[in-house]
Amino acid sequence: MQMLENQIVQKSSDKTQTGTSAETNQESAGRVYFDSVQALADFESETTIKSQEISDPRISKCLQNAEVLSKHGEYHLALNLLRQACNLNSKHPATLSMLSRNLEKIGKHDEALVALNAWNKVDYGFESLAFLAHALYRMGRDQQALEKYFEALSVLTEEDDQLFEVYKNIGNIYVRQGDFDGAEEYYNKAYTINTTSDVLLVNFGTLEVQRGDFDKSLYCFRKAVEINPDNDKAWVGLAMVHQQFGDTELAWANIEAALDINKKNRTAVHLAANWGLRDRQLHKAIEALQEYLSNVEQDEDMSLVLINLLCTAGQMDQAMLEIERVLLWNPDHTEVRNLKKKITPTVKAA
Secondary structure, eight states: OOHHHHHHTTTTTTHHHHHHHOOOOOOOOOOOSSSSSHHHHTHHHHHHHHHGGGGGGHHHHHHHHHHHHHTOOOOHHHHHHHHHHHHHHHHHHHHHHHHHHHHTTTTTTHHHHHHHHHHHHHSSSSHHHHHHHHHHHHHOOOHHHHHHHHHHHOOOSSSTTTTHHHHHHHHHHHHHHHEEEEEEEHHHOOOOOOOTTHHHHHHHHHHHHHHHOOOOOOHHHHHHHHHHOOHHHHHHHHHHHHHHHOOHHHHHHHHHHEEEEEETHHHHHHHEEEHEEEEEEEEHHHHHHHHHHHHSSSOOHHHHHHHHHHHTTTTTHHHHHHHHHHHHHHHHHHHHHHHHHHHHHHHHHH
C-alpha cells in the first residue's frame, strides 16, 4: 500500500476533514420501459454498436435493438433478439458477449459461462478472457477466476478498459485467501490506473482492517466517503473502525448513514443487531432488521435474529408474525417450530 501511504503522510492534515466534492461513477438509469415497442423506436439515438462494424445487417439490427432493451431492463426481450442473431451466426463475438451479459442479468450464470466460453473460442484475447474471469469471480469461483485473470494478463498487448477491474478483483481474491501482500500489490496496480475510485479505497480500507492497521483503514474509508458520500460500504467501514477506537456514538452514526443509503446492506444490519443488543438500543436493531427483510426476498438467518430481538423486547405478536414468515419458506425448521410452541401460549394470554 505504498502509494496510499505516501498520501497519508502528505495529507495527514486532511484526516478530519469531510469531503466537499463528490464524484459518482453511476451510470444514468435512463427511462424505464414497459413498452418494448417504444424502446425499439429509440434505438437510433441510444445504441453504441455501429452498423458498419457488422457485415450482416440483420445481425446489426438485432444487436442494436437488444442493446436498447437491455439498457432499460428488458433482458428477456433482448435475449429473444440475441438468439435470433445467434441463429444467423453462432460464432459472432459481439453477439456472444452481449448474450452472456443478459443471461447473467436474469440469473442464468451457467448459460452465461457457455456463451463466454464460446466467445473465447472464436475471439481469444484479453477482453474475452477478462469477461470470463469476471463471471467466475461473481459466481464465487475464485481459483478459476484467478487463473483466467492471469491468462488474460498474459495475452495483454495494450492498455484496456477492463484492466482496472482485473487488478482490483485479483486483489479481492487474494484478500479472501489471506494473501494480504498479494492483495496490496494488485490494489496498487489498480490504483495507478484510477486514483479516485471509492470502491478501490474501500477495498484498501478492508485490507488494512484485516491487517489490524486501523489508522490506515480510517484514512481509506474517509477518502472513499469524500469521493462518493453514497458509498454505503465506506460508511460501514468507518463504523467498524470507530467502534474499534471506542467511539460508539460515532460508530452508530456511521451505521445509520449506511442504512439510509442502502437498507439492504447486510453487514450494516448485522452490526446494528449486535450493537443494539449490546447497547440496549433494541428499537434501532429491530427497525434495521425489519427494513432489511422487507427489501429482500428471503434471509432466514436474519429472520431468526429478528425473532430473538423481538422476543427480548417482549414484542411477542411481532415475533410470531416473523416465525410464521420463516415457516412459510421453511416448514420443516425444527428450531423455529419449537420456538412457536413456546411463545404461542404467551401470545394467546396477551
